[in-house]
Amino acid sequence: MRVRHWETIALVFVAMLALGVSRAVAADEIVVDPEECAACHEDQVAAFKMTPHSSLDSQGLAHEAGVTGSCAACHGDPTQHFEEGGGVGTIFAFGPDSLPSEVNGTCLTCHGDSHPNFASSSHGRMGVTCVDCHQVHPAEGEAWSALKKGDNFHSSLDADRASDACQDCHGEVFAQFEFNERHRLQEGVLECTTCHDPHEAQTRTMLGGFRQDQCVTCHRDKGGPFVFEHGSVKAEGCVACHTPHGSPNRHLLAFQNVAETCFSCHAVLPSFHSRFTLETQCTSCHSAIHGSNFDPFFLK
């Protein structure tokens, strides 16, 4: 076995091109050449060259993690690993026993600016980590891709789609996309990520709260503003009446009948409505149900 060379460098100037600043490397900073790892991890190092992270050195960004060198930027100080001639448990490995906060924290040292709210996202709060969805090292014999493939592979979904990364954990949602009335996810008209940003806090429009923003980018005519707004559309959003993924009901409605949808909020109706039943097509008269510029009752 060859002797590993790695050293503490006194003064190296790293141009932090990507950040537009330059800074001196701290006196006690550890510099690791990936070739030192290649002696034992030849395949990983070779495959790693195809990935965007292999340029960390030249970008000077690896510096952020306290060590320089593309491998050490994520795996940290390899001193113990070298001392013990490699081996499990002697270097930070993003393994099952790593704390989610350590895993995410490592990635966020560099990606914190673009994903500042991850810790308060549904995923971050439940201990889902970056590497549950992302892969850094290419899978053996495959080209690099930023996202992991779902194991639970949906027969009609291509593996290179963003939605594929959601499959293993959200099987129930995929099942909703099997209904006849559905958004055409399988056909590639949209992705899970069209409506959701998996990195964002739940309070943001993409994950929770007021969810109209994404819907009206495609369904512009439903967004208003209208002279006469339908209170529910404004206050609770589209999902007050529609299920966004898929539904056995026409028009992706949350209830089987239009009337049932209306009755879920309107208990008191004008007296001449007493003859109406669950089968009544309320929208045959209240046709501008999403809002109207002409009629306060959303009539034709």
Ligand code: HEC
């Ligand atoms: C951007 C962060 C990052 C960089 C840079 C990085 N790795 Fe990794 N490495 C990971 C993650 C994350 C895992 C855990 C595997 C997974 O979840 O895909 C891992 C796992 C490993 C493993 C153990 C698992 C396996 O595939 O056998 C080895 C060995 C490894 N990396 C070596 C290296 C070497 C060598 C370099 C430099 C050429 C390097 N890594 C650079 C993030 C990184």
Ligand code: HEC
């Ligand atoms: C002297 C050989 C040797 C060198 C040099 C070496 N490793 Fe390892 N490394 C190993 C061995 C052996 C294992 C255990 C692998 C296994 O069981 O598949 C290992 C495992 C790992 C793991 C997984 C650890 C775990 O707990 O699962 C990571 C990550 C890793 N090495 C990264 C690196 C990085 C980064 C470098 C360079 C800075 C490096 N190694 C240099 C031999 C080496």
Ligand code: HEC
């Ligand atoms: C030392 C800084 C650093 C660390 C640590 C780091 N990254 Fe990166 N990452 C980068 C840079 C730089 C790029 C290339 C960005 C570019 O080309 O725009 C990149 C690219 C990416 C991309 C690809 C983006 C694209 O455009 O397709 C993903 C995904 C990513 N990183 C995820 C991770 C994950 C997950 C981790 C933790 C395991 C991690 N990164 C750790 C600096 C880092």
Ligand code: HEC
């Ligand atoms: C639940 C799955 C999931 C988790 C967890 C996740 N990501 Fe992502 N990430 C994605 C998907 C999907 C995309 C592609 C988005 C798209 O195609 O619109 C992406 C894109 C990215 C990109 C490239 C584009 C961009 O938006 O900057 C980076 C970098 C990135 N993620 C970093 C991270 C980091 C760092 C973490 C952890 C703090 C993380 N991701 C956690 C699913 C995830």
Ligand code: HEC
């Ligand atoms: C490793 C498992 C895992 C993967 C992969 C994953 N998720 Fe999640 N997701 C979770 C967990 C756990 C929660 C929190 C569950 C809860 O609050 O009920 C969650 C919550 C969510 C929520 C919010 C639910 C709410 O009530 O606020 C959305 C939206 C979501 N995920 C979308 C996605 C998308 C889109 C992808 C693919 C890019 C994805 N997830 C991939 C595990 C995962």
Ligand code: HEC
């Ligand atoms: C057309 C936009 C849209 C698409 C596409 C979409 N979602 Fe959603 N999703 C929503 C909205 C809006 C909600 C909130 C529903 C509510 O509050 O009743 C939601 C809720 C969720 C929830 C939490 C509640 C639940 O139903 O479990 C999860 C998890 C989720 N989506 C995951 C996904 C995944 C995974 C995909 C891709 C397979 C996906 N979504 C595709 C709009 C969308």
Ligand code: HEC
């Ligand atoms: C108060 C309940 C309610 C709310 C809230 C609501 N809708 Fe609807 N929507 C309906 C009903 C009822 C129908 C069926 C109309 C019919 O029977 O002709 C419908 C039909 C639709 C249709 C298909 C028919 C058409 O007119 O194009 C689309 C698309 C639609 N809604 C999108 C949206 C969007 C986007 C939002 C949020 C901005 C939204 N809806 C909010 C009740 C609602």
Ligand code: HEC
């Ligand atoms: C990327 C564009 C896009 C986004 C975003 C989007 N939709 Fe759609 N939606 C469509 C398309 C296209 C259809 C037509 C159905 C099809 O593909 O066959 C549709 C169909 C519908 C229908 C059924 C229409 C009918 O005639 O029965 C409803 C209701 C609906 N969308 C509501 C929503 C809601 C609510 C949201 C937000 C949670 C949303 N959409 C987000 C593109 C989009």
Ligand code: HEC
């Ligand atoms: C999620 C709750 C909700 C649902 C479902 C709903 N509405 Fe409304 N609707 C409201 C609210 C809130 C107002 C505003 C009431 C106010 O300002 O007093 C309103 C107002 C109206 C008005 C205007 C008259 C008025 O009282 O201001 C009509 C007409 C109406 N709704 C018809 C319908 C019909 C028809 C349906 C079924 C297609 C329906 N609504 C479904 C909540 C709902």
Ligand code: HEC
């Ligand atoms: C034959 C046409 C017609 C049908 C069908 C119809 N409506 Fe109406 N609705 C009206 C008219 C006209 C008004 C306005 C009454 C007025 O001027 O006070 C109205 C008013 C309302 C109002 C406002 C009540 C108020 O005083 O604020 C609600 C809520 C409403 N309808 C709900 C429904 C629901 C729910 C259904 C289905 C079960 C339905 N409508 C079916 C014609 C109809």
